[in-house]
Amino acid sequence: MRQTLVALLIALGAASAPLFAAEDPFPHVAQAYLVRVQGETLWARHADARLPPASLTKIMTALLVLESYQPQAVVTVSPAVAAETGARLALRAGDSLRVADLLVATLLRSANDACHALAEWHSGNETAFVARMNRRAAELGLRNTRFQNACGHDAADHYSSARDMALLADAAMRQPEFARLVVLPQAQFTTTDGRRAFTVKNTNALLGNLPGAAGVKSGYTRLAGKCVVALAERAGVRVLVVLFNAPDRWWTAAGLLERAFSAFDKNHGA
């Protein structure tokens, strides 16, 4: 009886896996990757593996903020926000900034303090915000995603997958403001009192270097390695690349995007 049930579970598990596994022609480029052309998966490796997503997490943070967007709302930096580590603006407790500017810093500079400030503004505290993130992930059908913090710090049970990140990026890119911000090469803003000025440069190395680059977000932590969700569009053809732990992420992303466009052209007689 028990054996039968176990066999049944395995069979069910197999049935829930994709019927047609995508090709994996580049097994050495990343721990997990997914390449989609016009929404269809072209190549993939371990696309459903649960891996630390680093700052790709901030795509969800930005999505939630944009879904109840109040760009002119003013946020006062808390001590917890000022204590953030990693990439940051070095905000000080008491600084006041507009939500729109914090969002810019979150997406372009991947600033953890700006991201954390947005989470607190949105839900009162980070814990409540993370709960919202996980609810939204479930709504989007992200079956291999679980967040423990708002900004992508390595943490036990903080994970996502290449496939889920592609779905999340799709949802975020449907927000026009998100799509506008992720292609900005840089931006300037100040605290609301004008005393502190910030210039943030987009960390996406493909912008301006790869024809058609249209975002989206990079991430890095010691455990996650170098990650990126990269989107490019040429003549109405959209290619999305998600890389988890890709040591040469920009070279790899650029190469995969070019190859995917070529493959599309080849298949469509261009």
Add this chain to the structure above:
Amino acid sequence: MPTRIKSAVFALCLISPLTAFSAPDTGELWQITTSMEMEGMPMAMPGQTSKACLPKDRKGDAAIPKDESCTTTDLRKSGNKTSYKIACQGKNKMTGTGEFEDQGSDSYRGKMHLTGTMDGEKMDMTQKFSGKRIGTCKYEEPAAVVKKYQEQADKQKQMSCKQSIDELNVYMFTMKDSPCAAQKPEFCKRVSALSQQMREPDGYEATIRKYSNWQDMMRACNQDPATVTSTACKRATDTRKWEFVAAQCAAESKVLAKKNCEGRDYTEAMESEFAPICRRYASASLNKSGSSKAKAGKSGSLSGTAEAAKKETAPSATDVVKDEAKKLRKLLPF
């Protein structure tokens, strides 16, 4: 239509008068009517009327309706009657005899009897013909007409070959029994000029854009396309035309990419003059095994919570289900 009738129609055409287009005065324009009766046919075939420009006085066999494959012999004139023998060559050979009678200077009538085989069937037919002078025309000897057509065809061929040289239509010079074989040296002279132009990267790109089969052209003229490309690549490298090198010069690109792209920061490489080379390198390097093997990140952490994080591996779908099954086994009471 029965075969015999089809054959008869063909035969009628065979012995129809050779029509000549004409201008007034040097010949006589005749309206010629022919009709045919054939053994076994229930009724006579309808007559055909055509116009022909005949020599003045209808000398020789000019009045006899026939085409080029037919020749007449033993023409014998007696009074106003002329008898003759006729033989038609080609696929359907026929022979026969005939006679015609002049009815004054403006008309004649006659008939001929032909036998032979046509499409494997025996043919026996009688053709009646009559002519009526209706005006004047410019008469040309059939041989002269043929010569004229031949000259026109030669001229046409010359023009076609010249056009093939102008358009560098290599097929016209390499096809079996090429009609333009004599002009091949001229064609190759043009190809040679083109290969000179291709020594420069701009000329090379313009040429390959215009002539997708440029390599066939070169080979047809015993020139090595690889040498042409190599010359352009050397020139492009000397003048630092990296876009050209990246697009056309695989060997040079590889060397340059190794030196200027490999192991270099992507942004830095893209901001350098070698960006076109590096852009292609990005694509090519994907297949390098081992050089970019994915490993866990090793330095720098976003936060102090990194140590608490558990490294995730990449389980297969079956592994995940097996794990879940193990957990379930523990919970099951049996």
